[in-house]
Amino acid sequence: MIMNEKENEMPALDVVVMAAGKGTRMKSGLPKVLHQLGGRALLDHVMVAAAGLAPRRVIVVTGHGAAQVRSAAQAIAARSGLAGCDTVLQEPQLGTGHAVQQALPLLPDDGICLVLNGDVPLIEADTLRALVAACGGERLALLTVDMPDPTGYGRVVREDEAVRAIVEHKDASEAQRAIREVYTGFMAAPNHLLRDWLGRLTNDNVQREYYLTDVVKLAVQDGRAVRALACPDRVQVDGVNSPVQLAELERAFQLRQARALMEQGVRLADPARFDVRGSLECAQDVEIDVNCVFEGAVALGEGVRIGANCVIANARIGAGAVIHPFTHIDGEKLGVEVGEGALIGPFARLRPGTRLGPQVHIGNFVEVKNSVLGRGAKANHLAYLGDADVGERVNYGAGSITANYDGANKHRTVIGDDVHVGSNCVLVAPLTLGAGSTLGGGSTITKDTPPGALAVARGKQVNVPQWKRPAKKGG
Ligand code: UD1
Numbered sequence: 318m319i320m321n322e323k324e325n326e327m328p329a330l331d332v333v334v335m336a337a338g339k340g341t342r343m344k345s346g347l348p349k350v351l352h353q354l355g356g357r358a359l360l361d362h363v364m365v366a367a368a369g370l371a372p373r374r375v376i377v378v379t380g381h382g383a384a385q386v387r388s389a390a391q392a393i394a395a396r397s398g399l400a401g402c403d404t405v406l407q408e409p410q411l412g413t414g415h416a417v418q419q420a421l422p423l424l425p426d427d428g429i430c431l432v433l434n435g436d437v438p439l440i441e442a443d444t445l446r447a448l449v450a451a452c453g454g455e456r457l458a459l460l461t462v463d464m465p466d467p468t469g470y471g472r473v474v475r476e477d478e479a480v481r482a483i484v485e486h487k488d489a490s491e492a493q494r495a496i497r498e499v500y501t502g503f504m505a506a507p508n509h510l511l512r513d514w515l516g517r518l519t520n521d522n523v524q525r526e527y528y529l530t531d532v533v534k535l536a537v538q539d540g541r542a543v544r545a546l547a548c549p550d551r552v553q554v555d556g557v558n559s560p561v562q563l564a565e566l567e568r569a570f571q572l573r574q575a576r577a578l579m580e581q582g583v584r585l586a587d588p589a590r591f592d593v594r595g596s597l598e599c600a601q602d603v604e605i606d607v608n609c610v611f612e613g614a615v616a617l618g619e620g621v622r623i624g625a626n627c628v629i630a631n632a633r634i635g636a637g638a639v640i641h642p643f644t645h646i647d648g649e650k651l652g653v654e655v656g657e658g659a660l661i662g663p664f665a666r667l668r669p670g671t672r673l674g675p676q677v678h679i680g681n682f683v684e685v686k687n688s689v690l691g692r693g694a695k696a697n698h699l700a701y702l703g704d705a706d707v708g709e710r711v712n713y714g715a716g717s718i719t720a721n722y723d724g725a726n727k728h729r730t731v732i733g734d735d736v737h738v739g740s741n742c743v744l745v746a747p748l749t750l751g752a753g754s755t756l757g758g759g760s761t762i763t764k765d766t767p768p769g770a771l772a773v774a775r776g777k778q779v780n781v782p783q784w785k786r787p788a789k790k791g792g
């Protein structure tokens with residue numbers, strides 16, 4: 318027989334995320350918890366923090382936009398390694414206590430329930446861990462914080478230090494409204510106690526709602542201990558109720574990321590003008606100028622310099638490469654790779670499937686898509702390379718383009734090493750240019766070129782000697 322390896326010190330953890338509210342003040346068709354912060358839904362931030370505690374299951378309470386929230390929650394759970402994610406529908410929404418009541422059938426008596434708010438995105442896993450530890454499988458634990466302006470929040474009412482109740486702002490007396498310690502919306506309690514308390518909630522209050530916060534006075538009535546844990550950091554418990562608050566938290570979040578990168582040695586020209594909406598990995602001596610946006614997964618090699626106003630998504634930039642201002646790089650699913658020591662931009666555009674070798678130069682108003690460029694290849698001005706394999710040291714002239722699309726299918730252009738493409742050439746794919754061949758400027762090339770050949774495909778120049786221009790009549 319196989320024995321249990323060790324006794325669990327703490328009961329299993331179940332997480333309930335309240336996400337049924339409408340978010341009226343967002344004035345948006347999108348459910349509030351699906352608004353984005355740092356490129357991810359608010360709900361994503363909350364669920365990822367929960368995933369850090371490896372809970373037995375997560376239950377998301379949905380209401381407004383339930384179908385949308387449900388599919389988002391399931392996708393987030395799959396991505397963040399959450400074991401089980403269920404959603405329960407709260408319809409109509411009769412308050413936060415009523416919200417958690419909907420999850421009760423999915424909460425076995427043996428666990429601890431951790432209640433999270435779907436619209437409080439910057440909570441950290443360490444804080445949640447401390448809250449669960451404060452519950453200890455035995456008592457009600459509340460996360461509280463001191464607010465300079467506690468208007469709107471539930472006040473933590475104490476008697477001789479001991480927590481006696483949470484009183485909602487609208488129900489609070491003048492004296493209670495002076496209390497600065499407020500409930501953050503995060504609590505942990507043993508499932509069986511929570512079930513009992515939630516069964517005894519009433520809605521005899523100003524808002525006619527079933528308040529989750531009333532479990533505090535029920536615990537006190539039962540002679541149960543209530544522990545209040547002070548949150549170390551306000552921004553962790555700030556909620557999003559309006560576009561203004563969303564933007565404020567976005568800045569707080571970006572500053573958090575900027576600081577972490579600067580602590581690793583990344584030199585940011587201005588941490589207040591810097592946005593990462595995904596993950597940014599930086600080697601040593603990376604410099605990033607103002608107003609850059611990084612999306613998806615981006616990795617910058619040692620000594621990379623990024624100029625002002627670049628947008629870079631899903632890309633790997635090799636060591637020593639310089640991305641000049643106003644460059645747009647988006648690898649989407651295929652990714653973009655920029656080789657070591659490459660010079661890109663200003664005003665360059667690199668699209669999915671671009672793989673640039675070392676020392677490649679891509680200049681202003683050059684677009685590259687699904688193309689591989691060998692070491693030292695250059696396309697410096699006003700050009701398009703799509704579905705092309707470009708050899709080493711190729712010089713691709715200003716204004717030249719690959720005509721890679723025949724209206725139905727895409728075709729490849731293969732350009733051998735050391736090819737020189739003159740200015741304003743049209744390369745009609747499928748096409749192979751032999752190594753070392755040269756294309757005369759202005760050519761429309763429809764046939765393969767042998768290695769070393771000169772190809773010219775344009776109207777021949779005619780010179781008319783002593784030609785007289787037309788003169789104005791009667792002039
Ligand atoms: C709640 C607390 C208050 C606390 C504050 C912190 C209660 C009664 N009050 O107040 O003490 O200071 O949070 O931010 O709990 N929700 C549902 N279903 C509902 C009602 C709400 O899922 O029927 C969800 C909302 O979508 C939101 C969360 O619960 O994510 C909190 O609801 P909200 O209305 O913002 O509560 P507050 O009145 O701010």
Ligand code: CA
Pocket residue numbers: 556558
């Ligand atoms: Ca709120």
